Amino acid sequence: MNLLDNVWERHKVATLPNGQDQLFIGLHLIHEVTSPQAFQMLEERGLPVLYPDRTMATVDHIVPTADQNRPFADPLAEEMIQALERNTTAYGIRYFGLDSSHQGIVHIVGPELGLTQPGMTIACGDSHTSTHGAFGSIAFGIGTSQVRDVLASQCLAMSKPKVRRIQVDGELPTGVSAKDIILCIIADLGVNGGLGFAYEYAGSTIEALSMEGRMTICNMSIEGAARVGYVNPDQTTFDYIRGRKFAPGDEAFQRAIDYWKSIASPTGADYDDLYTIDASTLEPMVTWGINPGQAIGITKLTPLIADLPEEHREVAQAAYRHMSFAESEPIEGKRIDVAFIGSCTNGRITDLREAAAAVKGRAVAAHVRALVVPGSKQVARQAQEEGLDEIFRAAGFQWRAAGCSMCLAMNPDKLNGNELCASSSNRNFIGRQGSPTGRTLLMSPAMVAAAAVAGRVVDIR
Amino acid sequence: MSPHSDSAQTNAPQITRVDGTAIAVRGNDIDTDRIIPARFLKVVTFDGIGQFAFQDVRIDENGRVTDHPFNNPVYRKASILLANRNFGCGSSREHAPQALMRWGVNAIIGESFAEIFAGNCNALGVPAVTVAQSEIAELMSLVESRPDAKISIDLLAGTVITPNSQYRFQMPAAYLQSLVGGTWDSTALLLQNTEEIRKTAANLPYVARFA
Numbered sequence: 001m002n003l004l005d006n007v008w009e010r011h012k013v014a015t016l017p018n019g020q021d022q023l024f025i026g027l028h029l030i031h032e033v034t035s036p037q038a039f040q041m042l043e044e045r046g047l048p049v050l051y052p053d054r055t056m057a058t059v060d061h062i063v064p065t066a067d068q069n070r071p072f073a074d075p076l077a078e079e080m081i082q083a084l085e086r087n088t089t090a091y092g093i094r095y096f097g098l099d100s101s102h103q104g105i106v107h108i109v110g111p112e113l114g115l116t117q118p119g120m121t122i123a124c125g126d127s128h129t130s131t132h133g134a135f136g137s138i139a140f141g142i143g144t145s146q147v148r149d150v151l152a153s154q155c156l157a158m159s160k161p162k163v164r165r166i167q168v169d170g171e172l173p174t175g176v177s178a179k180d181i182i183l184c185i186i187a188d189l190g191v192n193g194g195l196g197f198a199y200e201y202a203g204s205t206i207e208a209l210s211m212e213g214r215m216t217i218c219n220m221s222i223e224g225a226a227r228v229g230y231v232n233p234d235q236t237t238f239d240y241i242r243g244r245k246f247a248p249g250d251e252a253f254q255r256a257i258d259y260w261k262s263i264a265s266p267t268g269a270d271y272d273d274l275y276t277i278d279a280s281t282l283e284p285m286v287t288w289g290i291n292p293g294q295a296i297g298i299t300k301l302t303p304l305i306a307d308l309p310e311e312h313r314e315v316a317q318a319a320y321r322h323m324s325f326a327e328s329e330p331i332e333g334k335r336i337d338v339a340f341i342g343s344c345t346n347g348r349i350t351d352l353r354e355a356a357a358a359v360k361g362r363a364v365a366a367h368v369r370a371l372v373v374p375g376s377k378q379v380a381r382q383a384q385e386e387g388l389d390e391i392f393r394a395a396g397f398q399w400r401a402a403g404c405s406m407c408l409a410m411n412p413d414k415l416n417g418n419e420l421c422a423s424s425s426n427r428n429f430i431g432r433q434g435s436p437t438g439r440t441l442l443m444s445p446a447m448v449a450a451a452a453v454a455g456r457v458v459d460i461r
Numbered sequence: 462m463s464p465h466s467d468s469a470q471t472n473a474p475q476i477t478r479v480d481g482t483a484i485a486v487r488g489n490d491i492d493t494d495r496i497i498p499a500r501f502l503k504v505v506t507f508d509g510i511g512q513f514a515f516q517d518v519r520i521d522e523n524g525r526v527t528d529h530p531f532n533n534p535v536y537r538k539a540s541i542l543l544a545n546r547n548f549g550c551g552s553s554r555e556h557a558p559q560a561l562m563r564w565g566v567n568a569i570i571g572e573s574f575a576e577i578f579a580g581n582c583n584a585l586g587v588p589a590v591t592v593a594q595s596e597i598a599e600l601m602s603l604v605e606s607r608p609d610a611k612i613s614i615d616l617l618a619g620t621v622i623t624p625n626s627q628y629r630f631q632m633p634a635a636y637l638q639s640l641v642g643g644t645w646d647s648t649a650l651l652l653q654n655t656e657e658i659r660k661t662a663a664n665l666p667y668v669a670r671f672a
Contacts, residue, residue, distance in 0.1 A: 022657075037506060050655075127577060142553060143558075145555060192547035200614050311489060455648060
């Protein structure tokens with residue numbers, strides 16, 4: 001019995017007539033984009049929310065990061081935030097709105113408030129819900145009809161995935177981070193390699209990572225087609241949770257640890273598949289194409305189409321066309337127009353510290369538009385206490401308010417035309433950053449910071 | 462009114478076959494941002510979203526209409542979408558299958574589907590079935606040369622039928638069962654087990670805050 005087996009068994013309510021399991025959802029997170037239609041469906045059916053205290057709401061995707069005065073300049077964004085305010089009030093759901101000191105990207109807020117805990121099932125209408133697996137929870141993205149299901153019944157109809165253990169051992173070289181590990185995994189196994197699997201990340205490298213680093217890795221599981229990614233809880237996990245707003249209190253904490261330990265995969269647990277990586281051989285990774293699997297080490301050349309497996313060639317051709325890149329050329333040295341530091345992948349305090357260290361005392365290149373968007377108000381506060389905002393501003397970065405921002409450009413933060421953006425986010429899909437011809441290079445936050453200063457892609461080592 | 466448009470129902474219709482003409486959208490790894498760009502997610506209803514399916518590949522950067530099949534009037538009445546590998550990857554946005562369904566797609570035949578996308582399709586009663594790579598290639602060639610070719614997906618028999626051929630399709634057994642059994646709208650089904658839901662919750666130590 002691995003962790004997924006243990007958590008699944010404890011949350012299984014019934015076997016449904018179609019053979020799927022009815023799974024109890026311990027924590028449901030909602031935001032303004034994928035919930036309004038679900039509430040509308042509840043209303044049409046006259047259904048209540050079964051466990052309003054097990055759903056938590058915040059606003060992240062559409063919030064402007066420059067001018068947050070209400071009503072928003074964008075009437076569509078205003079309509080969406082009002083719908084969330086109305087629905088959370090009507091159904092008695094806790095909401096961390098713009099006037100709360102805890103607002104931020106839903107996948108950053110859950111963990112930092114201690115809502116995200118080991119051994120839970122967690123669902124959210126957002127594919128990056130896998131982030132919460134860093135705590136040893138089983139967390140996955142769902143669609144809006146499933147948001148309706150969770151609101152109405154606190155359950156989902158699910159089929160249990162297989163588990164692939166991804167064993168990462170060895171010491172990470174200087175300048176190489178969690179982001180590089182996950183970009184390497186996706187490049188190796190492919191953007192559809194995880195279909196039907198949950199990924200259990202394990203090994204000495206993962207154990208040595210901070211919770212923030214583990215969240216970065218679990219966050220991008222879905223980019224490799226694994227809906228669920230998790231790390232077994234350990235002392236690092238317990239230390240992170242202790243004392244947070246919704247964490248078990250001092251008196252209950254030891255009992256919580258006992259439960260959390262009891263659901264972890266024991267040594268010798270069974271897996272459906274195993275994949276191993278030697279972290280000591282990794283280098284900073286950069287994407288060259290239009291999906292997160294099209295990534296190479298900073299010192300490598302873009303691939304020859306003829307060298308790729310046949311099923312990857314057509315997408316590679318489309319990628320070269322969109323990116324205006326050529327086969328067999330270095331990614332290092334590409335002149336960038338925009339640098340974006342933020343997102344649920346890399347908008348946490350450790351990400352901002354690493355990025356700030358790379359820009360301290362230096363200046364953003366004159367031709368580069370550079371933004372730092374903290375993942376939450378709490379991250380922003382902590383960064384300000386540490387003086388990181390001053391380091392970024394002094395270097396020429398714009399220091400913005402918390403939200404999803406230019407990761408998916410549902411707010412005013414967008415690429416223009418075919419700008420090339422060094423981005424700490426999770427998707428380099430065509431049009432993802434708000435311009436249909438815009439181009440994205442995914443990399444670690446420190447690599448983005450260094451690229452902003454140099455005005456081109458550089459090797460931070 | 463299509464059976465799909467009434468979201469208030471709790472008993473979903475049984476879906477045992479889909480008949481119609483088909484439209485092929487070629488390409489592996491077509492993500493949900495491509496199917497429906499994020500700016501069209503700034504809505505509080507799914508109404509009217511169908512017109513924006515594949516918007517940014519239907520109109521180029523100079524505002525010109527491209528040769529994307531969704532722009533080709535001969536496919537405007539198509540109700541079956543043909544796709545390649547890993548279709549619907551990326552964002553979990555149900556807006557993607559909602560946009561396709563509201564454009565007129567009642568079923569998708571592909572080489573493979575991303576997991577969240579496939580689940581979203583099923584929750585809407587849109588069968589997403591898979592056939593082998595060589596078979597999807599044949600199907601795409603067929604509808605590109607004969608846009609009026611009638612295609613049927615027989616969910617009870619597990620087959621895709623064209624004027625000249627027949628193929629076995631695959632789909633997760635639970636999805637097939639829920640479509641043909643009319644239980645693909647799962648809310649009512651889940652609420653039948655309210656007593657068991659309470660029992661499961663009561664046995665989870667964190668629900669009582671480890672008291």
